[in-house]
Amino acid sequence: MNKYLLIAGTLCLVLGLFHLILGEILIFKNKKEHKKIIPTIVTCCIKERHLRIIWVSWYLVSVFGWCIGVLLIKIGTMQTEWRADLMQFIMTSITITMLCSSLLVFIATKGKHLGWVVLLIIGILTLLGI
Template sequence: MNQYLFIAGTLYFILGLVHSILGEILIFKNLKKSNKIIPTIVTSKLKERHLRIIWATWHLTSLFGWCIGVLLIKIGTRQTEMSADMMQFIITCIAITMLCASFLVFISTKGKHLGWIVLLIIGITPILGMLK
């Protein structure tokens, strides 16, 4: 088993869970009517349909992260069953995507949102796993 890939996959699950929970608590909590899952209370020029898609997109990020986490864990635990070229291609795509995501979050928040650090670790860890 490749522990680096397993760790990166596990970090994805944790990041997705924290992302969804904190988003609900810190961002969407005050924008919901009682007993509603999807926020519908709008402010300023934001329309309800825009708020709904922002909420959906917020949670899609977590779902996509979980999907990538599953891929990394599967590759990390079943390396001998996969073609080396395909495995390296998938890991490289994931690593580059996470490094770019880390950079994007860092630049857009001026480093104030700590998510960039977790994304950076998730981007570096699969690379270390390929070098192992």
């Protein structure tokens, strides 16, 4: 069992869950009409269709994070070895994705959004697990 990948995968799942919940509470809560799932209340500078795609994109980030988390956990708990070159490619791809994501969030939020720290930790743990 690879503890680095297991922790990184678990962090992906937790980060995706927090991302989804906090987004609903902090961003989309006041943008929904009573008993509607998808936000439709727009402000002066955004159209309803744009708000809808932002909402969907918000959820996709969490879903993709969960997918990566499940992959990391599966790879980290495997008892048998898969093809080494395939595993190397997958792990390198995930590592680069997490490190680049961390950098993007850091730059875009000037370091004020703590998501960059978790993404960086996931990237480092994945790198250690290779």
